[in-house]
Amino acid sequence: MKFWYLSTRKAGKDALMQETAEKMGISLEEKHIEDSLVRSDSPEMRELLRQMEAARIDAVICRGRMERILKEAGVSSRIPVIPIQFLASSTFSLFVQVMKQHPEEFLLPGAKAAVFSHQPLLINREIIRYLFHLEMINVVMEEDAPEYIRRKLVQAREEGATFIIGGLRVCREAAALGMRAYYTENADEYESYCHTLEMAVMFVENLRSQREYRRTLEFMMDYSFEGMAMISPDGRVVISNAIVREILGQKEITGRPICELAPELDRQKLAAVLKKGETIYGNILQIRDHAVIVSAVPYLKNGQIQGAILHMNQKERVENLESQIKNEIYSRGLAAKYHFSDIKGDSAVMEQCRYEAKQFAKNQANILLFGESGTGKELFAQSIHNYSTRKDQPFVAVNCGALPMSLLESELFGYVGGAFTGASRQGKKGLIEQADKGTIFLDEISEMDLQGQVRLLRVIEERVITRVGDDRVIPVDVRIIAASNKSLQKLVREGKFREDLYYRLNVLTLRIPPLRSRGKDILLLAEEFLARYGERASKNLELTQDAGNALLSFSWPGNVRQLRNFCERLVIVSDRQKVDGGMIRRQLADICEEFPEEERTEKEEPEVPAPNLSQLSEKERRERERLEEALEASGGNRGQAAQALGIGRSSLWRKMKKYGLDETY
Known part of the structure; x- marks a missing residue:
């Protein structure tokens, strides 16, 4: 550290200060100036100040x-200015010296x-009264002009x-007024100098x-x-960054x-932030021909408002940044492209399904989608994601069965790198981590093994993941949408799916109707x-x-996907504009093992005694599985199950008896 000591005393009078600094290992340079020149406007003082700044002293x-x-x-x-401290012991010394020389x-x-004195004396007046049997008043001088001192x-x-x-000036003016005045040296200067240097x-x-x-x-x-200040x-700027200065068009603020x-700032709103702790959020102002988004929050310290943090950003810059983020998400394939408007269908069951999906999208709870393949x-x-508050964040789809x-x-x-044979050296960020702040869609969740289910349960409960080969936890904020075409309740009963995970996923359940129940x-x-x-x-x-x-008469077991593929086939094989029923039936017969049973009326369906399950054909086993899944999904409600299957209640009843399901449901 490098200090200067400015003094008006004669050479040699302040040798003690230099000695004290040397003993304390402090670099101190004494600068003397004539008492008569100590004025802020004198050329000599201005030159001294210039030298002071050039010397880069502490x-x-x-x-x-x-x-x-x-x-x-x-x-x-x-530059910090440190005055010499006048200690309480110094005040005692003054009184002792005067008492020795002028006891009267x-x-x-x-x-x-x-x-x-030029600074308040640090001493209790009661002590002076007790020790010296007199009163003391401390006159703190703010000026040095003779008129001021006389006053x-x-x-x-x-x-x-x-x-x-x-001091000498005071004693001189006091004598002119006929007042008794005494000038004394500070007997405790060494202690004062030590204390002053320590404070410096x-x-x-x-x-x-x-x-x-x-x-x-x-x-x-x-x-x-973003711009911060x-x-x-x-209401004054304490610190700011380059963006704020650029927005305001100023180099130093x-x-x-x-x-x-x-x-352009609203003074009343800013005052409310500084005095009442209110906030300003997302105000758009026109500053220097630019639309600027302004926010302000109170800066609190120990519960007290100590100022405010101001955020400024050009609206165009924010929009460009959002666009870059979206482009990055799309380029990585982490975006949902479909919306509810892309889901076609005017049937009552689809209207209800879309309505429920929109309601679910407004919340952050996990969703379980149930529907046939x-x-x-x-x-x-994807539509739920794009309808939610996470729409600008990643959407990651994973087929657990693929x-x-x-x-x-x-x-x-x-x-992490080297976690297993063939692992990348750099490691790899998982899909759940990539979906942070967004949505992850786990299709065919029923195909996930029990170990994976345990890890997924931890993500849901603790909102953290651990990479394979690592013990470090990484916090994630992700919404899970899971889907299955199998009855998870049945898998839980069979011990193939964790019950706790099922209930964690099944907060909101959306049952997507099969195509055969959607009519026109x-x-x-x-x-x-x-x-x-x-x-x-x-x-x-x-x-x-x-x-x-x-x-309409076909059951469409493959649902919309099957219908789409069938229509593509029609376009390829058709050689005429009009497509009639005969062509439809022929093409269906070519690609399907079964011809639609729905063509027969319920009266034509004979009641067949239940065969031995081991004797069922492949076709009958598939039909029995569809019946069981529909009944499971409807919770045993035969009316809902019949509607989902696109058949009548009596047909459902006969099929249940045929396959031995009438006693179970």
């Missing part, structure tokens, strides 16, 4: 009068001493002062820490993507009122698919009424 040490002059010159705002002053009735002396006399203790070292060290903290803070703020309780720099479960999952169990775990949770939606979808594939093949196919009836 602090200036001086006596009280010099401290005031330096502060008037503005030095203290750039202490014997007068009502004796009162007026001690003049203070007269005021002290009026307050009953019988003698004066002070502590002050500079603290200042350096603050400056380092400020530089770190400025560095962090400059690397922020700290505002003092009186520290110490300036923010409302003068940005007159080909009903459009991922279409619903990956080997050994690979599914590492894909979902990621892994079949025709609506068929016409759309024929138009789509017909445009590609430069064909314009039309369905006759009989063709429509043929489509």
